[in-house]
Amino acid sequence: MIATLTVAERQSAIALSMLVAFFGLIMMIAGSGDVLGVHGVIVLLFGLGFLGLVMSKYFEPEPPQERLTRYYDDPTKVGIVLSLGWAVVGMFFGVWVAALLAWPDLTLDAGWASFGRIRPVHTSGVIFGFGGNALIATSFHVLQRTTRARLPDQVTPWFVLIGYNLFCVIAASGYLMGVTQSKEYAEPEWYADLWLVVVWVTYFLLYLRTLQRRKEPHIYVANWYYMAFILVVAVLHIVNNLAVPISFGSAKSYSLFSGVQDAMTQWWYGHNAVAFFLTAGFLGMLYYYLPKRAGRPIFSYRLSIISFWGITFMYMWAGSHHLHYTALPQWVQTLGMTFSVVLLVPSWASAGNALATLNGAWDKVRDDATLRFMMVAAVFYGLSTFEGSFMAIRAVNSLSHYTDWTVGHVHAGALGWVAMITFGSLYALVPWMWKVERIYSPKLVEVHFWLALSGTIIYVFAMWNSGIIQGLMWRTYNDSGTLAFSFIESVVAMRPYYIARTVGGSLFLLGAIVAAYNVWMTIRMARLRGVTETGGTDEPVLPGAGAALQPGE
Amino acid sequence: MREFFHRKLERNAIGFVLAIILVSGIGGFVEIAPLFTIHETVEDAPDMRVYTPLELAGRNIYTREGCYACHSQMIRTLRDEVERYGPYSLAVESKYDHPMLWGSKRTGPDIARLGGKYSDAWHVAHLINPRDVVPQSVMPKYGWLMRNELKTDDLGKHLAAQRAVGVPYTDAMIANASADAYGQASPDSPYASGLSERYGEATNVRAFDGEPGRLTEMDAVVAYLQILGRLTDAAHRQAAAAGK
Numbered sequence: 001m002i003a004t005l006t007v008a009e010r011q012s013a014i015a016l017s018m019l020v021a022f023f024g025l026i027m028m029i030a031g032s033g034d035v036l037g038v039h040g041v042i043v044l045l046f047g048l049g050f051l052g053l054v055m056s057k058y059f060e061p062e063p064p065q066e067r068l069t070r071y072y073d074d075p076t077k078v079g080i081v082l083s084l085g086w087a088v089v090g091m092f093f094g095v096w097v098a099a100l101l102a103w104p105d106l107t108l109d110a111g112w113a114s115f116g117r118i119r120p121v122h123t124s125g126v127i128f129g130f131g132g133n134a135l136i137a138t139s140f141h142v143l144q145r146t147t148r149a150r151l152p153d154q155v156t157p158w159f160v161l162i163g164y165n166l167f168c169v170i171a172a173s174g175y176l177m178g179v180t181q182s183k184e185y186a187e188p189e190w191y192a193d194l195w196l197v198v199v200w201v202t203y204f205l206l207y208l209r210t211l212q213r214r215k216e217p218h219i220y221v222a223n224w225y226y227m228a229f230i231l232v233v234a235v236l237h238i239v240n241n242l243a244v245p246i247s248f249g250s251a252k253s254y255s256l257f258s259g260v261q262d263a264m265t266q267w268w269y270g271h272n273a274v275a276f277f278l279t280a281g282f283l284g285m286l287y288y289y290l291p292k293r294a295g296r297p298i299f300s301y302r303l304s305i306i307s308f309w310g311i312t313f314m315y316m317w318a319g320s321h322h323l324h325y326t327a328l329p330q331w332v333q334t335l336g337m338t339f340s341v342v343l344l345v346p347s348w349a350s351a352g353n354a355l356a357t358l359n360g361a362w363d364k365v366r367d368d369a370t371l372r373f374m375m376v377a378a379v380f381y382g383l384s385t386f387e388g389s390f391m392a393i394r395a396v397n398s399l400s401h402y403t404d405w406t407v408g409h410v411h412a413g414a415l416g417w418v419a420m421i422t423f424g425s426l427y428a429l430v431p432w433m434w435k436v437e438r439i440y441s442p443k444l445v446e447v448h449f450w451l452a453l454s455g456t457i458i459y460v461f462a463m464w465n466s467g468i469i470q471g472l473m474w475r476t477y478n479d480s481g482t483l484a485f486s487f488i489e490s491v492v493a494m495r496p497y498y499i500a501r502t503v504g505g506s507l508f509l510l511g512a513i514v515a516a517y518n519v520w521m522t523i524r525m526a527r528l529r530g531v532t533e534t535g536g537t538d539e540p541v542l543p544g545a546g547a548a549l550q551p552g553e
Numbered sequence: 554m555r556e557f558f559h560r561k562l563e564r565n566a567i568g569f570v571l572a573i574i575l576v577s578g579i580g581g582f583v584e585i586a587p588l589f590t591i592h593e594t595v596e597d598a599p600d601m602r603v604y605t606p607l608e609l610a611g612r613n614i615y616t617r618e619g620c621y622a623c624h625s626q627m628i629r630t631l632r633d634e635v636e637r638y639g640p641y642s643l644a645v646e647s648k649y650d651h652p653m654l655w656g657s658k659r660t661g662p663d664i665a666r667l668g669g670k671y672s673d674a675w676h677v678a679h680l681i682n683p684r685d686v687v688p689q690s691v692m693p694k695y696g697w698l699m700r701n702e703l704k705t706d707d708l709g710k711h712l713a714a715q716r717a718v719g720v721p722y723t724d725a726m727i728a729n730a731s732a733d734a735y736g737q738a739s740p741d742s743p744y745a746s747g748l749s750e751r752y753g754e755a756t757n758v759r760a761f762d763g764e765p766g767r768l769t770e771m772d773a774v775v776a777y778l779q780i781l782g783r784l785t786d787a788a789h790r791q792a793a794a795a796g797k
């Protein structure tokens with residue numbers, strides 16, 4: 001891979017690695033005696049590792065000029081592998097966390113292995129590790145294909161991908177050592193946050209630079225979503241993480257905001273992390289890989305416009321539905337509820353657009369597990385957005401909030417939508433990237449599909465049950481007008497569902513392992529066989545301009 | 554017409570970027586900015602006090618261990634919650650909480666009004682092994698809190714950073730932070746009196762973990778748990794006024 005860099009690019013890569021190593025050294029010295037110092041060592045080793053890697057190939061011959069006539073896909077390939085690696089790690093931690101709620105002593109007598117520290121390893125591992133890497137990898141692919149432009153250089157995409165993974169490693173190792181701001185999905189501390197800003201701005205500029213080179217006059221729908229994902233996540237991240245460190249030698253900081261303002265900012269962030277990371281980004285995937293795999297154009301261009309701007313505008317109002325009946329002023333709660341309900345319109349427009357695109361290709365859905373992953377993802381997207389709008393209604397929320405119903409809702413979206421669309425897209429993408437006609441084993445894709453679907457259904461049903469039972473037990477009165485159940489009685493009632501969830505989650509994890517194996521074997525197969533050019537399958541979806549999106553046109 | 558406009562927008566990357574920023578920016582601005590300017594958002598509570606250094610250290614351990622993932626600190630304005638946990642939470646009660654720990658999941662009960670509910674010894678036993686006290690509990694064990702000495706040397710920096718984000722710590726509080734942390738858990742030491750002077754007579758001064766000589770992370774966590782809901786009486790006053 002390094003041999004494909006020009007000598008000048010190798011030099012920039014060396015300079016960047018040295019810069020990272022240097023920052024690691026500073027962190028190590030300034031933070032000695034603090035966890036910041038440990039992170040300094042990790043950063044230093046990371047920088048030195050890449051320095052060695054580039055140096056070892058430094059004297060290889062220059063790549064031929066002819067490379068510029070092809071898209072640059074090496075970062076996408078590495079991103080796919082990283083994504084699957086994080087999937088297995090993140091979901092393993094998910095199963096462990098799930099098991100701890102049924103068997104609380106299934107762990108070591110050590111801080112790093114306790115529930116509160118490994119839970120964020122799960123959430124960040126799957127959202128940022130698995131989801132984020134898949135988004136970066138597919139965005140590079142989609143961007144080049146839909147603009148018919150090569151990425152502008154060969155160092156920036158590596159900086160984005162590797163820098164992002166450094167952030168993920170710092171985040172996950174930090175949680176195990178007890179470094180956290182406690183803000184959900186924004187747990188990493190100030191220095192990791194600053195680093196992510198650098199990486200993210202570079203990512204955004206890379207996107208823009210490629211768009212400026214495009215040979216297609218119109219920017220394709222998938223790119224609208226990827227752009228919204230990159231831009232809005234940057235804004236959310238910067239505002240929600242404003243904080244004052246206690247010193248530059250310490251990992252600890254205090255959030256700039258407090259109390260009710262902090263709560264509103266956090267859930268404005270938290271809910272829109274769902275909206276722009278877990279929804280917009282993956283809709284970008286959906287809008288490219290689903291039509292591509294089905295061999296059909298997007299059903300309606302007009303629906304795409306409505307749903308895109310609807311989502312971009314309305315989601316940002318919805319965060320306060322996380323704070324119903326709290327000390328947040330009621331007018332903000334009401335705004336949040338109203339927008340959350342109306343949000344169903346653009347959400348269903350997207351889901352409907354995806355499903356209608358499959359019209360005329362249902363036989364493919366039946367036969368092709370990869371396409372079926374994407375179809376089921378669209379269905380779960382529709383279901384969980386419906387559920388979300390419903391749960392945002394104050395009266396419903398009074399029951400569902402604080403219970404497992406929320407967790408069930410999250411995973412209907414996370415497993416059913418995010419993970420399924422990712423697996424579907426990766427299964428479509430892998431053979432193109434490694435230039436083989438098909439994945440190593442379509443049978444294993446089929447096996448994975450059923451593992452994933454059954455795991456999701458078991459998980460979601462278990463949490464619906466436990467959540468609703470919990471909510472009802474907390475608010476049930478007996479005839480004498482006093483509360484009928486003590487809290488611990490509700491804890492005991494959850495146990496069977498927690499066991500069921502662990503089983504469902506294990507099936508889902510098993511599926512992810514099968515996927516990782518299948519992709520690994522595909523890569524090996526490609527290596528052994530040498531390259532067989534498959535020709536035109538990986539060309540842009542749209543032959544002409546965006547206008548060709550509608551079948552009638 | 555509209556479609557025509559959009560076709561044009563799609564041809565201009567920078568225009569598209571600006572449109573996204575504008576369209577997505579409105580919601581957050583309208584909902585968040587007024588919370589800083591409308592005075593009624595946070596009630597007045599003249600008796601509201603700040604966390605002592607030991608309580609703040611305990612709060613940081615609470616964060617570090619992820620207790621917030623299972624416990625909320627926000628009692629909603631619903632009858633059953635008020636009857637189960639106490640008067641509903643007011644905004645002013647978390648005015649000095651950078652960040653807030655309202656929580657979003659109740660695997661365990663809400664603990665916004667926990668202070669004074671149990672003895673220190675109960676908390677110590679419960680944190681070392683919850684199942685010794687509540688056999689059916691699924692809460693993790695936190696034995697190392699008793700084993701780890703509390704790090705106090707940088708508490709002054711913690712208070713200074715808190716002041717930078719708006720918590721009214723005085724110079725004297727910052728200068729004496731480490732000694733005050735020690736004093737709060739060692740009632741017989743000379744440091745204890747300075748603490749009461751700075752934070753008020755009502756401050757809990759006890760050997761929270763049952764061992765006066767040693768300052769452990771357990772001391773800090775229990776000191777924090779015992780102050781939950783007791784930084785101000787505002788919520789109880791309001792509940793009493795509403796009851797009349």
Ligand code: HEM
Nearest residue numbers: 091094095097098123126127407410414418419505508509
């Ligand atoms: C192997 C499959 C998985 C299992 C067994 C699993 C299990 C869990 C468990 C036990 C929790 C903690 C719930 C609690 O505190 O009561 C959790 C939280 C969470 N998980 Fe997963 N998970 C899985 C996959 C995923 C995936 C793929 C995603 C996202 C792409 C995801 C996103 C989340 C989020 C966002 C939360 C926080 C929910 C909240 O705070 O309400 N999970 N998961």
